[in-house]
Amino acid sequence: MTEATETESRKLLGRLREVMAESNAGQARLDSIVKLIAHSMETEVCSIYLFRDADTLELCATEGLNPEAVHVTRMRMGEGLVGKVAKTGRIANTADAPSEPGFRFMPETGEEIYSSFLGVPIRRLGEKLGVLVVQSKTKRGYSDDEVYALEVVAMVLAEMTELGAFVGEGAAMAARHKNPALFRGGTGQEGVAEGHVWLHEPRVTVTNPIAEDPDAEKRRLFEAVEALRLSVDDMLSQAEMADKDHRDVLEAYRMFANSRSWLRRMEEDISRGLSAEAAVEKEQSAARARMEEVPDAYLRERLADLDDLSNRLLRILTGQGSDTGAEMPEDPILVARSIGPGELLEYGRKLKGIVLEQGSVGSHAAIVARAWAIPLVIHAGKITTEALNGDHIMVDGDQGLVHLRPDDNVVSAFRDKFAMQAEAQKRYADLRDKPAESRCGKRVELTMNAGLLADLPSLEPSGAEGVGLFRTELQFLVRASVPKRGELAAVYKRVMDSAKGKRVVFRTLDIGSDKVLPYMKREEEPNPALGWRAIRVGLDKPGVMRMQLQALIRAADGRPLTVMFPFVAQFEEFRAARQHLLDELDRENALGHPLPSIVEIGAMLETPSLAFAPRQFFESCDFISIGGNDLKQFFFAADRENERVRRRYDVLNISFLSFLEHIIQRCDETQTRVSYCGEDAGRPVEAMCFAAMGLRSLSMRPASIGPVKSLLRRVNLDEARAVIEEARAAGAQSVRVPIMDWLRTQR
Numbered sequence: 012m013t014e015a016t017e018t019e020s021r022k023l024l025g026r027l028r029e030v031m032a033e034s035n036a037g038q039a040r041l042d043s044i045v046k047l048i049a050h051s052m053e054t055e056v057c058s059i060y061l062f063r064d065a066d067t068l069e070l071c072a073t074e075g076l077n078p079e080a081v082h083v084t085r086m087r088m089g090e091g092l093v094g095k096v097a098k099t100g101r102i103a104n105t106a107d108a109p110s111e112p113g114f115r116f117m118p119e120t121g122e123e124i125y126s127s128f129l130g131v132p133i134r135r136l137g138e139k140l141g142v143l144v145v146q147s148k149t150k151r152g153y154s155d156d157e158v159y160a161l162e163v164v165a166m167v168l169a170e171m172t173e174l175g176a177f178v179g180e181g182a183a184m185a186a187r188h189k190n191p192a193l194f195r196g197g198t199g200q201e202g203v204a205e206g207h208v209w210l211h212e213p214r215v216t217v218t219n220p221i222a223e224d225p226d227a228e229k230r231r232l233f234e235a236v237e238a239l240r241l242s243v244d245d246m247l248s249q250a251e252m253a254d255k256d257h258r259d260v261l262e263a264y265r266m267f268a269n270s271r272s273w274l275r276r277m278e279e280d281i282s283r284g285l286s287a288e289a290a291v292e293k294e295q296s297a298a299r300a301r302m303e304e305v306p307d308a309y310l311r312e313r314l315a316d317l318d319d320l321s322n323r324l325l326r327i328l329t330g331q332g333s334d335t336g337a338e339m340p341e342d343p344i345l346v347a348r349s350i351g352p353g354e355l356l357e358y359g360r361k362l363k364g365i366v367l368e369q370g371s372v373g374s375h376a377a378i379v380a381r382a383w384a385i386p387l388v389i390h391a392g393k394i395t396t397e398a399l400n401g402d403h404i405m406v407d408g409d410q411g412l413v414h415l416r417p418d419d420n421v422v423s424a425f426r427d428k429f430a431m432q433a434e435a436q437k438r439y440a441d442l443r444d445k446p447a448e449s450r451c452g453k454r455v456e457l458t459m460n461a462g463l464l465a466d467l468p469s470l471e472p473s474g475a476e477g478v479g480l481f482r483t484e485l486q487f488l489v490r491a492s493v494p495k496r497g498e499l500a501a502v503y504k505r506v507m508d509s510a511k512g513k514r515v516v517f518r519t520l521d522i523g524s525d526k527v528l529p530y531m532k533r534e535e536e537p538n539p540a541l542g543w544r545a546i547r548v549g550l551d552k553p554g555v556m557r558m559q560l561q562a563l564i565r566a567a568d569g570r571p572l573t574v575m576f577p578f579v580a581q582f583e584e585f586r587a588a589r590q591h592l593l594d595e596l597d598r599e600n601a602l603g604h605p606l607p608s609i610v611e612i613g614a615m616l617e618t619p620s621l622a623f624a625p626r627q628f629f630e631s632c633d634f635i636s637i638g639g640n641d642l643k644q645f646f647f648a649a650d651r652e653n654e655r656v657r658r659r660y661d662v663l664n665i666s667f668l669s670f671l672e673h674i675i676q677r678c679d680e681t682q683t684r685v686s687y688c689g690e691d692a693g694r695p696v697e698a699m700c701f702a703a704m705g706l707r708s709l710s711m712r713p714a715s716i717g718p719v720k721s722l723l724r725r726v727n728l729d730e731a732r733a734v735i736e737e738a739r740a741a742g743a744q745s746v747r748v749p750i751m752d753w754l755r756t757q758r
């Protein structure tokens with residue numbers, strides 16, 4: 012790049028800034044800009060196409076094409092050369108546009124006389140906003156310099172678009188971040204909530220994309236990069252003891268922070284007239300676009316590291332730290348790309364709902380959302396680029412929908428649904444002290460699932476008869492190192508204290524698969540759900556499990572203690588785990604600590620194999636808890652975290668119900684208590700069918716206890732069983748339809 016071209020580029024941006032400073036709004040501004048670019052680049056045509064909606068581009072301003080085509084010519088994403096640039100995010104530069112594959116001639120524009128075409132995407136942080144095009148009659152390819160210059164201009168246009176520069180008179184485009192937007196994602200946790208957006212990572216806005224003094228901007232950039240380097244080195248020295256993965260990420264940061272090519276590109280952007288922050292954002296945007304394309308997971312992660320680093324750099328440059336001075340609304344709905352359990356727990360119980368762009372049903376965030384009983388929607392498109400702090404937002408975790416800045420119709424429909432649920436909750440509260448007893452006199456025990464100390468206050472108001480599943484992994488997941496025995500004992504003691512004598516079933520650490528401890532050395536496994544997890548880890552490396560068992564015995568301090576081992580696949584595993592507990596009891600006794608008054612030891616049945624274990628296994632168990640979430644995935648061979656298949660199979664499938672019947676029968680033969688603690692136990696129709704098959708104990712999230720109890724009290728389980736039998740005899744695949752038909756006939 013020569014100095015002359017740099018000066019040219021800076022002059023163009025300088026004039027662009029003058030145009031922006033004129034009081035013209037909206038359309039007039041865009042018109043001046045296309046004129047200016049065409050003139051500066053000595054080309055006949057310059058046009059700006061912007062997105063009307065997610066799929067349609069509209070010609071919003073042109074110099075050279077037929078002015079009457081403005082706001083008339085539209086194309087879909089991928090259509091013609093312009094649509095192709097928009098879709099792929101890649102520059103199109105050709106001397107002979109009509110001969111290009113995919114070229115589509117728009118007769119109303121009069122573009123047939125122009126041969127050469129250069130189109131660059133207008134995008135901001137990976138979000139597609141439009142396409143900037145120049146065309147000319149002479150057959151010529153645009154030089155690298157010209158391409159670069161146009162890219163820089165496109166960057167400035169993107170910033171201006173974000174700042175709302177083209178909104179207003181003439182309505183060149185709709186105001187950004189103002190219109191209602193609907194995001195269709197997946198259910199991470201059911202429930203509905205209304206509130207206001209709180210962005211986990213506040214957006215950095217660049218108000219000055221153009222700068223006059225490149226030397227001063229370069230100095231600012233170097234200073235910021237220096238500060239960044241120091242902070243990365245600092246993190247690295249603190250992470251000296253941390254696990255390898257963490258260090259790898261930091262090393263990658265360091266690599267980028269010292270990367271000459273990254274810095275050189277930003278310097279060039281500055282030489283062309285961009286401010287330091289605009290240069291950072293331009294490179295970040297390009298990296299995000301690449302991120303969407305690269306199929307290689309490792310490369311994608313490195314680009315994500317670069318993205319993170321760019322964010323840090325932007326914060327240093329703009330002074331917009333993570334604390335932007337914005338005040339958290341009273342009814343915050345957290346919006347984030349992704350979030351770890353530690354960060355999530357720091358927000359505490361004030362959150363009304365969570366919306367994530369990534370995430371999975373089994374993720375830590377989902378576990379926390381479930382524990383807090385707040386709705387979580389995952390895979391919610393690109394909501395972080397659309398939402399602003401304080402935006403009105405409605406989250407429908409049942410349907411996986413998020414309404415951002417909803418219009419009045421949506422608001423009232425949503426509030427109706429909300430009111431209905433609140434009304435129902437009131438009715439359920441009246442049932443709190445009544446038993447879950449069916450019309451035919453069968454009593455079902457309803458307990459709650461928990462994972463945090465903060466869950467325990469729900470015990471009384473929900474009417475739960477105890478805690479049927481206490482997932483102990485959260486205490487491990489949120490810490491930077493293995494918790495100490497004393498700390499754990501204190502937590503477990505407080506759980507038992509809060510339960511006020513009601514039974515709490517403590518499940519020992521269930522890690523591995525999707526639940527990875529930050530400090531645990533992780534070996535890549537081809538299929539973690541079928542890998543080294545839960546009791547397999549506990550038995551192979553018993554140190555942590557034994558420490559946890561000691562903490563439980565000490566917390567019980569003479570009270571009854573109930574312990575269950577997760578993911579037992581064969582008798583031997585249970586026998587070995589049980590022996591560890593018996594040994595610890597002996598040891599604690601020898602140390603003079605009081606022993607629990609009663610010890611119950613159970614196993615989770617989460618693999619089909621265990622249903623066929625020898626009779627002696629069932630005899631040696633005090634109870635069995637069916638972990639339906641895992642059992643379902645292994646029974647149907649359908650990954651519980653894979654959105655494509657996880658809803659494909661139904662627990663009301665005759666095969667699954669018959670399998671449950673088999674488990675119940677084996678437990679009955681040996682008089683082993685059996686309960687069901689997977690998520691499906693909290694769905695009223697499913698819970699009723701489980702009870703009809705003979706289950707007399709169900710554990711679920713606290714909010715489900717009312718609805719499940721209400722239905723159980725209304726039905727005759729013998730009749731429900733008869734409907735199931737009839738469907739089975741008739742060869743039905745699922746009992747859902749006949750059961751729903753039958754339910755409709757019930758009052």
Ligand code: PEP
Pocket residue numbers: 480482521617637638639640641642688689690
């Ligand atoms: C289950 O698998 O059903 C279960 C309750 O355990 P988790 O969801 O924690 O795997």
Ligand code: MG
Pocket residue numbers: 617638640641
């Ligand atoms: Mg499980």
